[in-house]
Each structure stands twice: as structure tokens, then as C-alpha cells.
Amino acid sequence: MKRKWSFMIMVFILILVMAACGGGDDEGGETEGSEGNEASGDQQNLRISIGVNDSHPEYEGAVRFKELVEEQTDDFNVEVYHSGQIADDRAAVEMLQLGTLEITIPSTSPMVNFIPEYGVFDLPFTIPNEEVADQVLDGEFGDEMLDMLEDQGLVGLAWWENGFRNLTNDTRPVESVDDLNGLNVRTMENDIHMDAWSAMGANPTPMAFTELFTAMQQGTIDGQENPYPTIETSNYDEVQQYLSGTNHVYTPFVFLMDKELWDGFTEEQQTIIEEAALEAGEYNRERNREVAEESLETLQENMEYSEISEEELERFRESVEPVIENSRTDLGDEVVDRYLEEIEKHE
Numbered sequence: 001m002k003r004k005w006s007f008m009i010m011v012f013i014l015i016l017v018m019a020a021c022g023g024g025d026d027e028g029g030e031t032e033g034s035e036g037n038e039a040s041g042d043q044q045n046l047r048i049s050i051g052v053n054d055s056h057p058e059y060e061g062a063v064r065f066k067e068l069v070e071e072q073t074d075d076f077n078v079e080v081y082h083s084g085q086i087a088d089d090r091a092a093v094e095m096l097q098l099g100t101l102e103i104t105i106p107s108t109s110p111m112v113n114f115i116p117e118y119g120v121f122d123l124p125f126t127i128p129n130e131e132v133a134d135q136v137l138d139g140e141f142g143d144e145m146l147d148m149l150e151d152q153g154l155v156g157l158a159w160w161e162n163g164f165r166n167l168t169n170d171t172r173p174v175e176s177v178d179d180l181n182g183l184n185v186r187t188m189e190n191d192i193h194m195d196a197w198s199a200m201g202a203n204p205t206p207m208a209f210t211e212l213f214t215a216m217q218q219g220t221i222d223g224q225e226n227p228y229p230t231i232e233t234s235n236y237d238e239v240q241q242y243l244s245g246t247n248h249v250y251t252p253f254v255f256l257m258d259k260e261l262w263d264g265f266t267e268e269q270q271t272i273i274e275e276a277a278l279e280a281g282e283y284n285r286e287r288n289r290e291v292a293e294e295s296l297e298t299l300q301e302n303m304e305y306s307e308i309s310e311e312e313l314e315r316f317r318e319s320v321e322p323v324i325e326n327s328r329t330d331l332g333d334e335v336v337d338r339y340l341e342e343i344e345k346h347e
């Protein structure tokens with residue numbers, strides 16, 4: 001009699017355990033491969049695609065966004081995909097427009113393929129420091145630039161930071177604009193960047209960020225330019241010997257979402273997402289500035305670093321002066337003037 005009872009209890013426990021594990025295999029398989037934007041149950045999946053890897057301050061910001069959203073609501077499941085594993089900047093923006101991706105935080109530079117006016121941010125030697133960048137982006141001008149995204153089926157929620165760009169190459173130390181002569185430099189897919197490097201005497205080659213490391217490793221290009229945190233976290237010091245403190249342009253990151261999806265959210269959901277994008281952006285900028293200093297120190301140990309003198313910087317600036325003037329044809333005087341005025345106001 002006693003044995004019969006214990007057998008029944010064991011069977012009962014077994015049934016309980018099986019139920020807790022979710023039963024059949026088929027269900028488990030589905031959650032693991034959840035690539036679409038419908039998460040299990042009523043949750044909406046928000047996949048974020050970024051081009052840099054998981055050591056970069058942009059990734060830290062994206063994780064902070066996930067935490068902020070998920071601690072306030074169960075409506076969303078945020079997943080961060082780094083290293084361009086979903087797509088590079090430009091393709092990710094196209095995916096947002098097609099509704100096959102929810103969020104991406106690209107550099108503003110590839111955005112010129114959608115909105116030419118975004119080229120103002122590519123005008124070299126215009127923003128002098130991070131404080132001015134913050135004022136320009138967080139003020140009326142930045143808001144208007146975000147509003148322009150709507151016509152493209154995008155919602156821009158916040159400005160994050162990629163940062164001041166600096167040149168690396170594997171051919172020779174670059175200390176003056178003359179040293180750039182004939183150097184094959186990868187640029188982003190952006191006419192102003194290409195024009196600027198041509199004007200400085202280099203050979204610009206536009207390329208997606210995801211192809212860059214291999215191109216340097218194989219020697220198809222001599223150099224590239226990116227902010228210190230990107231150079232360091234992407235291990236470019238393994239394939240590049242020389243680093244120059246050119247600080248030639250400030251590149252913002254812009255937090256983008258698929259507008260159609262956004263329009264379907266309740267006001268409360270929109271507020272949670274927008275505030276999280278802003279707060280995570282603050283954190284991203286703060287971390288980016290700390291990491292930029294640390295990265296420069298590490299890079300100086302592994303590479304030959306050239307500081308550019310004030311006089312030489314002036315020559316760099318002079319050589320790109322025509323690029324700023326020519327950009328007016330594509331961008332229009334209005335946005336160029338407003339951008340330059342905004343900077344001057346806060347300088």
C-alpha cells in the first residue's frame with residue numbers, strides 16, 4: 001500500500017516538472033530563433049542594430065536603454081545586436097523603412113543618402129568641442145533636424161555621440177596636410193567626407209564600416225578615420241601603425257525608430273521609449289567622453305601618435321574651406337548658414 005502511494009506521488013511530481021519546463025520541444029525552438037518583431041505573448045520585440053561592437057560606449061548606451069524601458073513596462077522586449085550583425089548603418093535605416101527592423105543608432109553621415117541636409121554635420125572643422133555639440137544638437141536646430149526624419153518614415157528620438165574623428169594609417173606618420181598626399185583613406189559613404197579628403201590631398205574610398213577591418217588588414221586601403229573609442233574597441237591598432245590627432249569633424253549618432261511602428265504605440269509607451277532614448281543618450285555621451293580619453297592613452301602605447309600643431313591645423317582648415325562653400329549647392333544655404341550660426345552662438 002505504502003509503495004503504491006509513493007509511486008503515485010512520483011508520477012505527480014514528474015507531471016509538474018514537465019509542465020514547468022514548458023512541455024514539448026517545438027515551443028523552445030521558436031523562442032530561441034525569434035528573429036521577427038513579435039516576441040512571445042503580447043510583448044513587442046524592439047531589436048536595436050548598431051555597427052560597433054559590445055565594448056563600445058554606444059553598446060553601453062543601448063543596454064542602458066533596454067534596462068530603462070524594461071524596468072518600466074512589460075510591453076517591450078529589447079534586444080541589442082552589435083557589430084553590424086544585422087546590417088551596417090545605411091542598410092539598417094532601409095530596414096526601418098521596410099518595417100523589418102525596429103531601432104538603429106547610426107552615424108549621421110550615411111543619413112545624407114536619405115536627407116541631404118544631414119550633410120551639415122559632415123562639414124569639417126566646424127564644431128569646436130563637445131559642449132558646443134551638445135548645445136547645437138539639444139536645441140531648436142537639433143529638434144528641427146530630427147523632425148526632417150518623419151518624411152522618410154523614421155522617428156528621431158535623441159542625439160547620441162560617435163565623436164571627434166581622428167586619422168589612422170599604416171604608411172607614414174601624418175603631421176601635416178602634405179603628409180596626406182596620395183594616401184588611400186577609407187571614408188563613410190558621404191560626398192562631403194570624400195570631398196574633404198580629396199581637398200586635403202588624400203584618395204578617399206567610401207566603404208561600409210563592416211568591411212573596414214578586412215580592407216586595412218589586406219592593405220586595400222592605407223588608412224581610415226574614426227573617433228578614439230571606435231579605433232580602440234575595433235582593434236584597429238592591430239592593423240594600423242600611425243595615429244594623428246586631427247579631430248577634423250564631430251559625428252553624432254542619431255537614435256532612429258520605424259515611424260509606422262511608433263505611431264501604433266500608446267502615448268504612455270511613446271513617453272517611456274522617448275525618455276529612455278534621451279537618458280541612455282546622456283549616459284552614452286558621458287561614457288564616450290571618458291572612454292575617448294582612456295582609448296587615446298591605450299592607443300598611444302600601441303601606435304605612433306602625432307599631435308597636429310596649431311599652425312598645421314590651420315592649413316588643414318584652409319584646405320577644406322572650398323568644401324564648405326561647395327556644400328551649399330547640395331545642402332542649400334539655409335541649413336548651412338543656420339548650422340554655422342548655431343555653432344557661433346554657443347562658441
Ligand code: TK8
Binds near residue numbers: 051052162209227
Ligand atoms: C558604426 C559607424 C561607424 C562610423 C563609420 O556603425 O562608419 O566609420 O564612424 O562608427 O557609425
